Amino acid sequence: MSRTLIVAGAQTGPIAPDESRRHVVGRLIELLRAAHARGAKLVVFPELVLTTFFPRYWMEDQAEIDAWFESEMPNAATMPLFDEAVRLGMGFTLGYAELVREGGRTRHFNTSILVDAHGKIIGRYRKVHLPGHSDNLGDVPYQHLEKKYFEPGDLGFPVWRAFDANLGMAICNDRRWPETYRVMGLQDVEVVMLGYNTPLRGPLPRQYDHLADFHNKLSMQAGAYQNSCYVVGVAKGGLEDNCDLLAGSIICAPSGEIIAQAMTAGDEVITAALDLDLCRINKEAVFNFAAHRRIEHYGLISSRTGAVPPGE
Ligand code: ING
Numbered sequence: 001m002s003r004t005l006i007v008a009g010a011q012t013g014p015i016a017p018d019e020s021r022r023h024v025v026g027r028l029i030e031l032l033r034a035a036h037a038r039g040a041k042l043v044v045f046p047e048l049v050l051t052t053f054f055p056r057y058w059m060e061d062q063a064e065i066d067a068w069f070e071s072e073m074p075n076a077a078t079m080p081l082f083d084e085a086v087r088l089g090m091g092f093t094l095g096y097a098e099l100v101r102e103g104g105r106t107r108h109f110n111t112s113i114l115v116d117a118h119g120k121i122i123g124r125y126r127k128v129h130l131p132g133h134s135d136n137l138g139d140v141p142y143q144h145l146e147k148k149y150f151e152p153g154d155l156g157f158p159v160w161r162a163f164d165a166n167l168g169m170a171i172c173n174d175r176r177w178p179e180t181y182r183v184m185g186l187q188d189v190e191v192v193m194l195g196y197n198t199p200l201r202g203p204l205p206r207q208y209d210h211l212a213d214f215h216n217k218l219s220m221q222a223g224a225y226q227n228s229c230y231v232v233g234v235a236k237g238g239l240e241d242n243c244d245l246l247a248g249s250i251i252c253a254p255s256g257e258i259i260a261q262a263m264t265a266g267d268e269v270i271t272a273a274l275d276l277d278l279c280r281i282n283k284e285a286v287f288n289f290a291a292h293r294r295i296e297h298y299g300l301i302s303s304r305t306g307a308v309p310p311g312e
Contacts, residue, residue, distance in 0.1 A: 003164050003276040007191065008035035008043045009232050010092075011249040013266035014240035017052045021077035024050055027267055029084050034269045036088045041117070042163055043085075046195035046236040047095040047127075047172045048110065050078070053197040053236070054097075055132065055149055056142035056243055065149060069099035069108060073121070086119040091162070093169055095195040097150075098126070110150045112169045112195065116162060123160045126153030127171040129180070133203075140203040142243045146173075159187035165276050172196035175219045175233060178226065179301070185227030186289065190279045192223065192231045198246040213248045217258065225256030228282035230274050237265040254279045 010031035015024055028045060035043045048054075054068040073096065074082045085092055091114070098111035110130070114123030130152055132144030157180060159168045168184035168191070175194050184192060198216060201209050208215065216233070224231040230253060237247025247265035250258045251272045260270040283289075 005163055005165050005274045005276060006039045006041055007232055007272060007274055008040035009234040009249045009251060009270045010035060010043050010045050011234050011247060011262045011268045012046055012049060012236045014238040015052045017241050021050050025077055025081050028081050031267060031269055032084055032090065035271060036090060038271045040271050041090055043090060043092040044193040044195065044232045044234045045092060045094050046234050047197050048097055049094065049195060049236060050096045052240055055145045058136045058143055058145065066099060069097040071099045073113060082119045085115065089117050091116045093193045095171060108150050109153060110146065110171055112171050114160060114167060114169060122162055123158065123169065124155060125169040126155050127174060128153040129173045129177050131173040137203050143203045157183040159184050159189045166190040168192045170194040175223065181223035181227045189227065189229050190276050191274060192229055195234045197236045200244040200246050212246050216246060216248050217250060220250060221252050221256045224252035224254060226287065228254040228279050228287045230254060254282060
């Protein structure tokens with residue numbers, strides 16, 4: 001009996017800086033209902049999906065910064081989404097800015113949670129690869145200050161057994177790093193679910209801005225193929241406070257093929273019925289890790305951070 005999981009990617013269009021969380025959650029509920037109408041049991045929402053992508057702004061006042069974060073989850077603004085998911089019998093992942101007070105410290109993470117069909121948070125991931133910068137670039141149209149506002153994730157790349165599948169999460173820039181998928185691949189992941197906010201142009205000119213969607217898809221297709229898993233990549237896209245965000249949400253099969261793709265840069269649901277046993281094909285052949293990997297030669301991957309040229 002094959003295991004089939006109908007998954008949806010709930011892409012959103014722009015979220016204005018002054019858009020309330022309540023209004024955003026209303027949009028997410030509409031997307032949840034649209035996904036339900038297509039038979040989806042699990043919905044992937046984008047990164048930092050409760051607010052505008054605030055790391056584009058330089059802020060110094062901690063209270064102003066913390067206002068973009070959630071200090072509890074669920075909370076009054078998001079409870080309607082949790083309640084509707086329970087009513088519809090669906091699970092979801094949700095990307096948001098997590099503020100944690102523990103051990104006398106206040107910590108800030110770019111987080112994604114996995115919520116089961118009973119509204120219970122069964123998984124939590126905190127973004128490991130934080131792109132951008134922490135210094136003020138001054139007179140630029142927008143910045144990318146994730147390194148200023150978030151700590152690197154402290155939970156690694158866990159994989160959970162839920163919805164009769166091995167599920168993992170990542171967030172945005174994580175999808176560009178092969179280590180992200182491989183650590184989950186070594187836990188036999190079958191579906192990697194990730195959201196992203198990807199400005200089409202950086203605060204400073206970048207060489208490859210014209211290849212933003214090619215690199216977006218290349219990263220996720222490669223991750224899927226090389227770890228024989230599905231990858232669900234879901235954007236917050238469109239022109240958000242005059243910053244053009246890439247859309248391009250996709251669902252990739254373990255073969256690396258794209259099996260669902262967004263057509264717009266707005267609120268849009270993409271779905272696919274994932275035959276989870278297709279993951280086994282290459283997990284037992286080309287990417288049978290136990291049969292083919294030679295870890296005695298991979299030491300540099302976890303012992304060296306930056307590249308060191310020969311002779312140095
Ligand atoms: N955004 C971008 C991403 O990794 C970026 C940052 C854009 C990196 C373009 C490289 C090129 O998709 C986030 N939020 O990580």
